[in-house]
Amino acid sequence: MGHWWYRNIVEPGKLPLLLALASFVLTFLVTRAVTRLIRAGKGPFRNITPGGVHVHHVVPGVILMVLGGFIALAGGRRGFGSGVAAVLFGIGVGLVLDEFALILHLDDVYWTEEGTKSVEIVILTVALVALILAGFLPFGVNELGPEESTDRFTVVRTVAVNFLFALIALTKGKGRIALIGVLVPFVALFGAIRLARPNSPWARRFYRKRPKARARARVRAYRHDRRWSALRRKAEHVIGGAPSR
Structure with a gap:
């Protein structure tokens, strides 16, 4: 297992991509779980509305994507910095694509039929990144x-x-x-x-x-x-x- 991991993930420099994909999927799943609890009025979670403005999670998602992208450009594909950049970028992508339908329609369609486009684009993104991770170019x-x-x-x-x-x-x-x-x-x-x-x-x-x-x-x-x-x-x-x- 260790030999396979080094030969197929570490040596080709795919570890940051794997970390980004894992953090992306985990962030999307956690975000959907939290938003479902907020929708049902359960748990400690509530919408963030400073000054009466609802801050969608696409906002911190964009910030994390920017941070992760610039850190990755500065640090290269290997080392601790590249791993941190990959995780930040993956979390940011998860938050942004979870509200992809809102960006597309420029309207709060999160819990409408149009909002399912977010789920569809997430599934498609995971499939494409997984293919690249598996060696497809x-x-x-x-x-x-x-x-x-x-x-x-x-x-x-x-x-x-x-x-x-x-x-x-x-x-x-x-x-x-x-x-x-x-x-x-x-x-x-x-x-x-x-x-x-x-x-x-x-x-x-x-x-x-x-x-x-x-x-x-x-x-x-x-x-x-x-x-x-x-x-x-x-x-x-x-x-x-x-x-x-």
Whole structure:
């Protein structure tokens, strides 16, 4: 275990990333637990309202992100300072992304259906960081062999092709697949060749004079949403709390 830890985490310099991810997840879970208690009127916790102004936890989150980022830039990737910077940054990210929906809507939508976007972006962020921690690099460059890695043209071609797949998936209205596809090229390819979402830029541009394609896109989107949306919302409500009716 010690050998694996040193070879896969410490030696490649991934310990700060692991600390940031762990503190991020722990901060989000603790924050959601506290906000649920405040919402239910239980426990010693209360909203912070100095002078009648409700201070959302995104504010200390931004401060911690700034501190952690500058400390990391000053201290490098190794040593005690990098660990402290990673923890501060992870805590800050947890506080900020917990209120991502408020920033997006510029409104207090924390306990509404729109507020579940915060939970969704947290889950997506954890997945992306975990993939990087596991050794995946953007646009699949890590899949190149030793000889291919020395060929600049091969690297540029790989990045360009995988970026194109991710971009096509994004224009087809498949943002989650596009983001994951940045790290896992096969996922981006899958999103690029499938039918676009009916309201996506791709559908508005290329399905405008193809009524059969528009109809197939609407049917597929309906079936997909019917199958997965309810399950996804239920999981988000379990993690982040059910919205107010």
